[in-house]
Amino acid sequence: MRRSFLSTVKSWSQPRNLVIGVPYLWLLAFFAIPFVIVLKISFSWMQPIQPGYAPLIEWVEETRRLVVSFNFDNYQVLIRESLYVDTFLYSAKVAAVSTFWCLLIGYPMAYAIARSKPSTRNLLLMLIILPFWTSFLLRVYAWVGLLKTNGVINNTLLAMGLIDEPLTLLYTDFAVYVGIVYSYLPFMILPLYSNLEKHDLTLLEAAADLGAGPFKAFFKVTLPLSMPGIVAGCLLVFIPAVGEFVIPSLLGRTDQLMIGTVLSAQFFGARNWPVASAVAIGLLLVLLLPILLFQRYQQRELEASRR
Amino acid sequence: MNDRGLFRKSILGLGLAFLYIPILSMMFFSLNNSRLVTVWDAENSPTLRWYVRLFENEQLLGAAWISIKIAALSASGAAILGTLAGLVLTRFGPFRGRALLSAMTTAPLVMPEVIMGIAMLLLFVALEQMIGWPEGRGLLTITIAHVTFTMAYVTVVVQSRLAGFDDALEEAALDLGAKPVTVFFKITLPLIMPAIVSGWMLAFTLSWDDVVISQFVSGPGSSTLPMEIFSRVRRGVSPDINALATIMVLIVATGVVASTIWMKRQERKRALEEQMARSDTP
Amino acid sequence: MAERVVDRHNEYLRIEGVSKRFGDFVAVDNVSLSIYKGEIFCLLGGSGCGKTTLLRMLAGFETPTSGRILIDGQDMAGIPPYERPVNMMFQSYALFPHMTVTQNVAFGLEQEGVDKHEIRRRVDDMLSIVKLGDFAKRKPHQLSGGQRQRVALARALVKKPKLLLLDEPLGALDKKLREHTQFELINLQEQLGVTFVVVTHDQEEAMTLASRIGVMNKGQIVQVGTPTDIYEFPNSRFVADFIGSVNMFEGKLIEDEPAYVRIGCPELETSVFVSHGISAPPDAQVTVAIRPEKIEMSRTAPASRDENHVTGVVKEIAYMGDLSIYLVRLPSGRLVRVTMPNVERHDERIVWDETVHLSWHPSSPVVLIQ
Numbered sequence: 001m002r003r004s005f006l007s008t009v010k011s012w013s014q015p016r017n018l019v020i021g022v023p024y025l026w027l028l029a030f031f032a033i034p035f036v037i038v039l040k041i042s043f044s045w046m047q048p049i050q051p052g053y054a055p056l057i058e059w060v061e062e063t064r065r066l067v068v069s070f071n072f073d074n075y076q077v078l079i080r081e082s083l084y085v086d087t088f089l090y091s092a093k094v095a096a097v098s099t100f101w102c103l104l105i106g107y108p109m110a111y112a113i114a115r116s117k118p119s120t121r122n123l124l125l126m127l128i129i130l131p132f133w134t135s136f137l138l139r140v141y142a143w144v145g146l147l148k149t150n151g152v153i154n155n156t157l158l159a160m161g162l163i164d165e166p167l168t169l170l171y172t173d174f175a176v177y178v179g180i181v182y183s184y185l186p187f188m189i190l191p192l193y194s195n196l197e198k199h200d201l202t203l204l205e206a207a208a209d210l211g212a213g214p215f216k217a218f219f220k221v222t223l224p225l226s227m228p229g230i231v232a233g234c235l236l237v238f239i240p241a242v243g244e245f246v247i248p249s250l251l252g253r254t255d256q257l258m259i260g261t262v263l264s265a266q267f268f269g270a271r272n273w274p275v276a277s278a279v280a281i282g283l284l285l286v287l288l289l290p291i292l293l294f295q296r297y298q299q300r301e302l303e304a305s306r307r
Numbered sequence: 308m309n310d311r312g313l314f315r316k317s318i319l320g321l322g323l324a325f326l327y328i329p330i331l332s333m334m335f336f337s338l339n340n341s342r343l344v345t346v347w348d349a350e351n352s353p354t355l356r357w358y359v360r361l362f363e364n365e366q367l368l369g370a371a372w373i374s375i376k377i378a379a380l381s382a383s384g385a386a387i388l389g390t391l392a393g394l395v396l397t398r399f400g401p402f403r404g405r406a407l408l409s410a411m412t413t414a415p416l417v418m419p420e421v422i423m424g425i426a427m428l429l430l431f432v433a434l435e436q437m438i439g440w441p442e443g444r445g446l447l448t449i450t451i452a453h454v455t456f457t458m459a460y461v462t463v464v465v466q467s468r469l470a471g472f473d474d475a476l477e478e479a480a481l482d483l484g485a486k487p488v489t490v491f492f493k494i495t496l497p498l499i500m501p502a503i504v505s506g507w508m509l510a511f512t513l514s515w516d517d518v519v520i521s522q523f524v525s526g527p528g529s530s531t532l533p534m535e536i537f538s539r540v541r542r543g544v545s546p547d548i549n550a551l552a553t554i555m556v557l558i559v560a561t562g563v564v565a566s567t568i569w570m571k572r573q574e575r576k577r578a579l580e581e582q583m584a585r586s587d588t589p
Numbered sequence: 590m591a592e593r594v595v596d597r598h599n600e601y602l603r604i605e606g607v608s609k610r611f612g613d614f615v616a617v618d619n620v621s622l623s624i625y626k627g628e629i630f631c632l633l634g635g636s637g638c639g640k641t642t643l644l645r646m647l648a649g650f651e652t653p654t655s656g657r658i659l660i661d662g663q664d665m666a667g668i669p670p671y672e673r674p675v676n677m678m679f680q681s682y683a684l685f686p687h688m689t690v691t692q693n694v695a696f697g698l699e700q701e702g703v704d705k706h707e708i709r710r711r712v713d714d715m716l717s718i719v720k721l722g723d724f725a726k727r728k729p730h731q732l733s734g735g736q737r738q739r740v741a742l743a744r745a746l747v748k749k750p751k752l753l754l755l756d757e758p759l760g761a762l763d764k765k766l767r768e769h770t771q772f773e774l775i776n777l778q779e780q781l782g783v784t785f786v787v788v789t790h791d792q793e794e795a796m797t798l799a800s801r802i803g804v805m806n807k808g809q810i811v812q813v814g815t816p817t818d819i820y821e822f823p824n825s826r827f828v829a830d831f832i833g834s835v836n837m838f839e840g841k842l843i844e845d846e847p848a849y850v851r852i853g854c855p856e857l858e859t860s861v862f863v864s865h866g867i868s869a870p871p872d873a874q875v876t877v878a879i880r881p882e883k884i885e886m887s888r889t890a891p892a893s894r895d896e897n898h899v900t901g902v903v904k905e906i907a908y909m910g911d912l913s914i915y916l917v918r919l920p921s922g923r924l925v926r927v928t929m930p931n932v933e934r935h936d937e938r939i940v941w942d943e944t945v946h947l948s949w950h951p952s953s954p955v956v957l958i959q
Contacts, residue, residue, distance in 0.1 A: 015488065016399065019391055019394070019395060019399075020395050020399065020402060020408075022388065022391055023388045023389075023391045023392035023395065023408070023412075023458070024392075024395075024404070024408055026388055026454075026455070026458075027392075027408070027411040027412070027455070027458075028411075030427065030430065030451060030452070030454075030455040031411050031414075031415070031423075031426075031455050032407075032411060033430060034423075034426035034427050034429060034430040035426050037426070037429045037430055037433050038425060038426050038429055041429055105322065105325070108318045108322075109318060109319060109322040111318075112314075112315040112316075112318045112319045112322075113319070115315060116315065122567070122571070123567075124319065126563060126564075126567050127323055127326075128323075128326070129563070130559070130560060130563050131326050131327070131330060133512055133559045133562075133563060134330065134552075134555055134556050134559045134560075135515075135516050135533070135536075135552070135555055136516050137516065137518055137533050137536055137537060137540075138333070138536070138548070138551075138552040138555065138556075139329060139330065141333070141536070141540045141544075141548060141552070142329035142330060142332065142333040142552070143329055144540065144543070144544055145329075145332060145333060145336060145344055145345050145544050145549075146328075146329055146332060146345075148345065148543075148544070150343065150345060150346055151345045152332050152336075152345050155345065155346070182325070182326075182329065185326065235417065236416075236417060239417040239418070239419070240417055240418070240419050240420070242419060243418075243419020243420065243421050243422060244419070245419075245420065245421050245518075245519050246518055246519065246537070249537075249541060250540060250541065259421075260419060260421045260519075263421045263422075263425065264421060264522075267425060267523075273429070276425065277425065277429070280421070280422050280425050280426070283419065283421075283422060284422060287418075287419070290417075291414055291417055291418065294413065294416075294417050295409070295410060295413045295414070298413050298416075298463075299409065302397075302466060302467065302470055473681060473683060475679045475680075475681050475683035476683050476685060476686075478648075478650055478670070478677075478679070478683070479677070479679055479683035479685075480685070480696070481649075481650075481669070481670045481671050482648055482649075482670050482671070482675075482676055482677045482745075483671075483676065483696055483697035483700060483744065483745075483748065484671045484672075484697050484700035484701055484748070485671055485696070485700045486671055489700065494685060497687050498686070498687060577730060580728075580730060580731045581730050581731070583731065584727075584730070584731045584732050584733050584736070585733055
C-alpha cells in the first residue's frame with residue numbers, strides 16, 4: 001500500500017500546487033474551455049458578420065434587459081437533415097470496417113514480432129515505426145499515385161495482361177479503407193505487440209502438455225489474454241478514423257462524405273459556425289463512450305506497469 | 308518449429324512490403340520526367356529536375372521554414388508541460404481534480420483532429436473578441452494549438468518511464484538528506500531524460516506533420532508545409548511533392564537508423580559491463 | 590553467537606504506542622518498543638506483519654496514525670525524512686544508476702553541505718572500510734550484487750547516522766554470500782558503533798545478526814528478547830512455531846507446584862514433568878513445546894525416565910549430512926520430529942520402521958499458555 005513520498009510530504013504545499021497548476025491551467029485554458037465554447041456556440045444564432053455567431057446572453061441598453069437567445073434549431077438540423085445522420089453513419093461504418101481490417105492485418109504482424117528472437121524484435125519494431133516518422137500526409141498521397149486510373153497498380157496489372165481496362169480504385173470506399181489501414185497500422189500493432197510480448201510462453205507449453213493443439217491453444221490461451229491489447233488498438237484506430245479529414249479528402253468518394261469533411265465544409269465553406277459546432281458536439285457525444293473506454297484502458301496499463 | 312518460422316517470416320514479409328511499397332513507389336517516381344508522375348517517361352528519366360525545382364520554390368521553402376520553427380517551439384513547450392503533467396500524475400498521489408487532468412492528457416491521443424481544430428479556433432476567436440488577444444491567427448495560435456495536442460503524447464511517454472522507475476531511488480535520496488526539489492533535479496530528471504527527449508521528438512514530428520489543426524487555427528501568411536502540400540495534392544499528383552517526399556523519407560530514415568545503431572551499441576556495451584561485474588569476486 | 594553487551598541505560602529509539610492504519614486495514618497495531626544505543630535490533634515476522642511499515646515510519650516515509658517516535662529523545666512528528674538523523678539501506682539497494690560509486694556515497698554528504706575535501710576524505714575512508722576502494726569509478730550496473738550492497742551500506746553509513754535501518758539486507762544474496770555478509774555486517778557495526786534496526790523474514794538472519802529480536806505478527810509485537818530468549822523461552826504458540834521447528838502437544842495441568850508442574854498430554858499417553866513452575870490457573874489447558882534437538886532417541890529404553898518418555902516407530906528420515914531429521918509415529922497416531930547429530934557410523938544408525946524410545950530432560954519442555 002505504498003504511495004509515493006511526494007503525497008505524504010505536506011510541508012511542500014506551495015511549490016507542489018505550482019507544479020500541478022502549470023500543466024493543469026494550460027490544458028483547462030486551451031483544451032477544456034474550447035469545448036465549452038463550442039457547446040455554447042452550438043446554441044447560438046448564426047451571424048453573417050464577425051465573429052460569425054450571435055452572443056447567447058446580451059445586455060440590450062435600450063430596453064434595459066438581459067436577452068437570452070438560445071437556438072436549439074442547430075441540433076434539430078442535425079437530426080432533420082438526412083445529410084448529417086447519413087454522414088455520421090457512413091463515417092462510423094468506414095471507421096469500423098477499417099478498424100476490422102487493421103486488426104486482421106496488424107495482429108499477425110504483432111504476433112510474429114513478439115515471437116521473434118529478442119535481437120530481431122527491435123529491428124522489426126524500428127521498421128514498423130519508421131514509416132510513422134515520415135509524413136502522414138505524404139504516405140496517404142503515395143496511395144493516390146498507386147490507386148489512380150493510370151497509377152502504378154493499374155499500369156502493372158494492364159502490363160501483365162491481368163485486366164483489359166483500368167480498375168476504378170481511387171475515390172472509392174475501398175481507397176479510404178486502404179488509406180486508414182495503412183496510416184493507422186502502427187497504432188494497432190504497438191499496443192498489440194506490447195501485450196503479446198508480456199505473455200508467459202510456459203502457459204502455451206502447459207496447454208500443449210495438456211493436449212491442446214496449436215490452434216486450440218491460440219484461441220483458448222493467447223487470444224483471450226491479448227484482449228486488452230486488441231481493445232486498445234481498436235480504440236486507437238476507430239475513434240480518430242471516424243473524424244478523419246485528410247484521407248477522405250484525398251482518397252474518398254465525392255458523392256458521400258465523411259463527417260470530418262462535412263464539418264470542415266460547414267465551417268469554412270458555408271461559414272455556419274453554430275451548425276458546425278452542433279455537428280462537432282454531436283460527433284463528440286457519439287465518440288464519448290469509446291474515449292472513456294480508452295482512458296480506462298490507459299489507466300489500467302499504467303497501474304500494471306508500476307511494480 | 309520450422310513451419311512456425313516460415314509462417315512468421317511470410318507474415319512479416321507481406322506486412323513490411325505493404326508498408327514500404329507505397330513509399331518506395333513514391334520515391335521511385337520522383338525521378339520520372341513525366342508530369343503525370345506514374346507514367347514512366349523512359350526517354351527522359353531518371354531525372355533530378357523536380358528536385359531542382361523544389362529548391363527554387365520559395366513558397367514551399369518558406370512554408371518549410373515556418374513549419375520547423377513551429378515544430379521546434381511546440382515540441383519544447385510540449386516537453387516541459389507534458390513532463391510536468393506526467394510527473395504530477397505519477398508521483399503526486401491523489402489531489403482534487405486529478406481525474407480531470409488525467410482525462411485531459413489522454414483524450415487528445417484519440418480525439419479527431421477536426422474537433423480539436425474547431426474548438427481551438429473558436430477559442431481564439433472568442434478571446435480576440437473579449438480581450439483583443441490573440442490578434443488574428445498565425446504562428447502563435449498554431450504553436451499554442453500544437454503544444455496543447457502534442458503534450459498528451461509526451462505525458463504518456465514520461466508517465467510510462469516514471470512508472471517503471473524504482474520508487475526507492477527517490478526515497479533513498481530523501482533519506483540521504485535531499486529536499487524534494489533536489490531529488491527531482493538530481494535524481495528523477497536525469498533518469499527520465501531519455502523519455503523526455505523521445506517525447507520531444509514525437510511532439511516535433513506530430514507538429515511538423517499536422518494538417519488539420521493547422522488549417523483551422525492558421526491565418527493569412529502563416530501557411531505550414533503540410534498545408535501547402537495538402538492544397539497541391541488535393542488536385543491530384545504532383546512530381547514536386549514526390550521529390551519532397553523522397554527527401555523527407557531519406558532524412559527520417561537516416562535519423563532513425565542512426566539512432567537505432569547508436570542505441571544498440573549502448574545496449575551491448577552495458578550488457579558486457581554487467582556480465583563482467585557478475586563474474587567479479589563478490 | 591556471543592551475546593553482545595547492550596547498554597540498557599542509553600535508550601536511543603523509543604516507539605510509543607504507534608499505530609498505522611490504511612483505511613480500514615491496520616498495518617501496525619499499538620507497538621511500543623525501546624531500542625538501545627549500539628545494539629542490532631531485528632524486527633522479525635512473515636510478510637504482511639507490519640515490520641516494513643514500522644521501519645518506514647522510523648525513516649519518515651509514513652506518518653503514524655497514532656503514537657510517537659522519539660530518536661535520542663527528539664520527537665520525530667512532522668519531521669520529513671531528509672531532516673532525520675536516520676539513514677536507510679533499501680532492499681533493492683536503490684543505488685543511483687547514473688552516478689559512480691564515489692558519487693553515490695558522496696551524495697548524502699553533499700546534501701549536508703560538507704566541505705569538498707572533507708567529503709573526499711570520508712568517502713575514501715568508507716570505501717576502504719567496505720573494501721570497495723578499487724571500484725570507486727564504476728557505475729552500479731558494473732558491480733555484482735554483493736558489491737552493490739556494500740555501496741548501499743557505505744552510502745548510508747558515511748553520514749554517521751544515529752540509527753541505520755536495514756530492509757531485508759541479505760535477501761538478494763545467495764546462501765554462501767549471505768553467511769559471509771552476515772559476519773561482515775556485525776563487524777562493521779561493532780567497528781562503527783552505529784545502532785542497527787533490521788527488518789527481516791528470515792529467522793536465521795535474525796538469530797545471527799541480532800542482539801535482540803522483536804517478533805511481529807499482524808501488526809503487533811509478540812515477543813521481544815535475545816535470540817536465546819526467543820528460541821528457548823517462546824511466550825506463545827505463534828513464536829514457538831515461527832522460530833525453528835517445534836513439537837507441540839496439548840495438555841491439561843495435573844499438578845502445579847512452585848518448583849515443578851505435571852501435565853497430562855493425551856497424545857503422549859504419558860504425563861510430562863517440567864522442572865520449573867509456571868503461572869497459570871489450575872486445570873488450565875496448556876501447550877507443551879519441545880524442540881526436536883532436545884529429544885533423545887535410542888533403541889533401548891532410557892534408565893530412569895518413566896515420565897518424559899514415549900515409544901514410537903520411525904516413519905521418515907531426512908539425512909542432512911551433519912544431522913538427520915526423524916519423524917516418529919507414536920501409538921496415538923501423532924508424528925514427532927526429532928533431530929539427532931550423525932555421530933554413529935552409517936551402519937549403526939537407526940533406520941525406518943524401527944521401534945525407538947524418545948525421552949527428554951525435565952528442563953527441556955516449554956509450557957505455553959497462549
